[in-house]
Amino acid sequence: MKTKKITFDYKFGFSVKSKNVFTAEKGLSEEKVRMISQMKGEPKWMLEKRVQAYHFFLKEEMPEWGADLSKINFDDITYFIRSTDKQVNSWDDLPPEIKDTYDRIGVPEAEKKFLSGVSAQYESEVVYEKVQETLVKQGVIFCDMDTALKKYPKIVREYFGTLIPYSDNKFAALNSSVWSGGSFVYIPKGVIVKLPLQAYFRMNAQAFGQFERTLIIAEEGSSVHYIEGCTAPIYARDSLHSAVVEIFVKDGAKVRYTTVQNWSKNVYNLVTKRARADKNATMEWIDCNLGSQITMKYPAVYLMGEGARAEVLSIAFAGEGQHQDAGAKMIHFASNTSSRIISKSISKEGGRTSYRGLVQVMPNALNSAVFVSCDALLLDEASRSDTYPTMRIKNNESTIQHEATVEKIGEEKLLYLMSRGLSKVDAETAFVNGFIEPVVKEIPLEYSVELNRLIRLEMEGSIG
Amino acid sequence: MKTQLIEIKNGNTKLLFDKPGTYVVYFSNISGKISCKITSEKVKLYMIGLYDMNNSDKYSIQTEQIHTSPHSFSDLYILSLVRDTSSFIFSGLIRIEKNAQHTHAYQKNQNILLSKGGFVDSRPILEILADDVFCTHGSTSGPLSQDQLYYLRTKGLSKDAAEKASIEGLKSLVYERLESYKVIKFIKL
Numbered sequence A: 001m002k003t004k005k006i007t008f009d010y011k012f013g014f015s016v017k018s019k020n021v022f023t024a025e026k027g028l029s030e031e032k033v034r035m036i037s038q039m040k041g042e043p044k045w046m047l048e049k050r051v052q053a054y055h056f057f058l059k060e061e062m063p064e065w066g067a068d069l070s071k072i073n074f075d076d077i078t079y080f081i082r083s084t085d086k087q088v089n090s091w092d093d094l095p096p097e098i099k100d101t102y103d104r105i106g107v108p109e110a111e112k113k114f115l116s117g118v119s120a121q122y123e124s125e126v127v128y129e130k131v132q133e134t135l136v137k138q139g140v141i142f143c144d145m146d147t148a149l150k151k152y153p154k155i156v157r158e159y160f161g162t163l164i165p166y167s168d169n170k171f172a173a174l175n176s177s178v179w180s181g182g183s184f185v186y187i188p189k190g191v192i193v194k195l196p197l198q199a200y201f202r203m204n205a206q207a208f209g210q211f212e213r214t215l216i217i218a219e220e221g222s223s224v225h226y227i228e229g230c231t232a233p234i235y236a237r238d239s240l241h242s243a244v245v246e247i248f249v250k251d252g253a254k255v256r257y258t259t260v261q262n263w264s265k266n267v268y269n270l271v272t273k274r275a276r277a278d279k280n281a282t283m284e285w286i287d288c289n290l291g292s293q294i295t296m297k298y299p300a301v302y303l304m305g306e307g308a309r310a311e312v313l314s315i316a317f318a319g320e321g322q323h324q325d326a327g328a329k330m331i332h333f334a335s336n337t338s339s340r341i342i343s344k345s346i347s348k349e350g351g352r353t354s355y356r357g358l359v360q361v362m363p364n365a366l367n368s369a370v371f372v373s374c375d376a377l378l379l380d381e382a383s384r385s386d387t388y389p390t391m392r393i394k395n396n397e398s399t400i401q402h403e404a405t406v407e408k409i410g411e412e413k414l415l416y417l418m419s420r421g422l423s424k425v426d427a428e429t430a431f432v433n434g435f436i437e438p439v440v441k442e443i444p445l446e447y448s449v450e451l452n453r454l455i456r457l458e459m460e461g462s463i464g
Numbered sequence B: 001m002k003t004q005l006i007e008i009k010n011g012n013t014k015l016l017f018d019k020p021g022t023y024v025v026y027f028s029n030i031s032g033k034i035s036c037k038i039t040s041e042k043v044k045l046y047m048i049g050l051y052d053m054n055n056s057d058k059y060s061i062q063t064e065q066i067h068t069s070p071h072s073f074s075d076l077y078i079l080s081l082v083r084d085t086s087s088f089i090f091s092g093l094i095r096i097e098k099n100a101q102h103t104h105a106y107q108k109n110q111n112i113l114l115s116k117g118g119f120v121d122s123r124p125i126l127e128i129l130a131d132d133v134f135c136t137h138g139s140t141s142g143p144l145s146q147d148q149l150y151y152l153r154t155k156g157l158s159k160d161a162a163e164k165a166s167i168e169g170l171k172s173l174v175y176e177r178l179e180s181y182k183v184i185k186f187i188k189l
Helices: A030-039 A044-059 A096-105 A107-114 A133-137 A145-151 A153-159 A170-178 A411-419 A424-440 A445-454 B146-154 B159-180
Strands: A003-008 A117-122 A125-131 A141-144 A183-187 A197-202 A213-218 A223-231 A239-241 A244-249 A254-262 A267-277 A282-289 A294-297 A300-303 A309-318 A323-332 A338-347 A352-361 A369-378 A384-393 A399-408 A455-460 B004-007 B013-017 B021-028 B032-038 B043-053 B058-067 B073-082 B087-096 B104-113 B119-128 B134-142
Touching (some): A030 A044, A030 A170, A096 A117, A096 A197, A107 A117, A117 A141, A125 A133, A125 A141, A125 A145, A145 A183, A213 A254, A244 A282, A309 A323, A309 A352, A309 A424, A338 A384, A338 A424, A352 A399, A369 A384, A384 B134, B013 B021, B043 B058, B058 B073, B073 B087, B073 B119, B073 B159, B087 B104, B119 B134
Parallel strands (some): A183 A213, A213 A244, A223 A254, A254 A282, A294 A323, A300 A323, A338 A369, A352 A384, A369 A399, B004 B021, B021 B043, B043 B073, B087 B119
Antiparallel strands (some): A117 A125, A399 B134
């Protein structure tokens, strides 16, 4: 009997010896929140926000729906680690162990090839940052949030926490109280950033919590593509990643946000992401969830302006011990708006993928259109797939369509490919790659090659 | 084998299908929860719901298609016509347990919003724990097809008559299904 296996080759599981300049004690308290703020030399309003958020976090219950979060021990997590004293703009200036980490992930190489700007976050803070000078001259700002708060306090204060207030949910509150690092992107009116901006997030410590905070503002008629990549070492103790991402897409602007989430399997990934699309704006989330133990992430778009358009393309891949609870939210407030959600999920070896989505069409959002399609592929009988969509429609001049399918790899299709001379494994690889292709083709080439490599088939225990 | 019709008048109903056969569950304008558990092989279950709503009607229906045995089939179809300020809330679950391989389970919810003040909330849910299955669900919500209305009007129908014909056409989708299962004459429509 031949058994096949799609292996997910995790090559980022290494860790380096920590030489951190500061590590906070485990656990969370108001003093610790104040300490983080003080160490960063923040203005008073931010400290107040942090403290308010902390108290909300304490009293808010854990979500009762979704994935099992009962094993998270908030007292066993280190909330703040400063890995180096200074931020640099040359890879060679980084401490050797951090530079080595990024070399192995391949960040400096990617920067040379196809990026407009790079930011690299190691533990709690951004250690490397560089943007092409032509963009700086055009007024594009790409820096970490801590720097943004110092250099552009007015813009940060105007937008920070307005789309995702700390009271949104328990993990948004946690992030708001202990946030550190993350990206700040500001694209001035009419500026088109051709090559993507990229942020790399890396956790190296054990039982650590990374709470980056990202804010993207695209002014009228501008356009930007932002990519984030996440990896972490494999440890026996669980780490927590809880980010908040707020995006403002002004009239006629376009933002594409691509995530390649590849945390190791000891990471809880609980993220709140939301964008606001104004008149004729376009917001696209491209969301690939490959790693982590548990992911709960539902990128949302509030379509506030007439003619706004939004899209979520999502791939989830759950192997042994993984639960990917991903999805999307589209809330239509204005007329002539359209949104599309395409979700592809693959479960194997007892992995569980769930699509959870919300589509809401408000009474004033006349002549709006929504299309949702969720396909799930189950690779063996131990795996599980769920679909939990909600659609709320409050006017009679919009059309909403939702469809979902769950299937295994079709025997006939395999047979056909095999009759053409492909081995069973090659046929299955072709099938899986074909299954996710509609989403993969939207990802920059360098990543789609990587993705295809990650999802590769291997024979195991084959007999003659 | 004769098809067995089960017409549900009381919303909170639990049905157990533990013998092979073809069954039709029909309900119309009721609220509550209809739970169907299929524990036998070779069960063919059709569930059909028709909601024809006016004024401030409010219906909230929850359905369950739970497959615990292999080689069975279920198909749910619910049509709602939402007029005036009526509201329709649907939540339907297909759950396929681990050993229920070779199951085919389908679910379709179609909501037609005929007025400004109507409200629809649709939640088709899948929980699939077996891999060798066919499962799909679909949900559509929106006004009557503008193309269809336009076609009817080019044939000389007034706006009202075209709408009426369109609505009748949709309802006949339900009747035709019931007819094809040979149970329509037992239902008072």
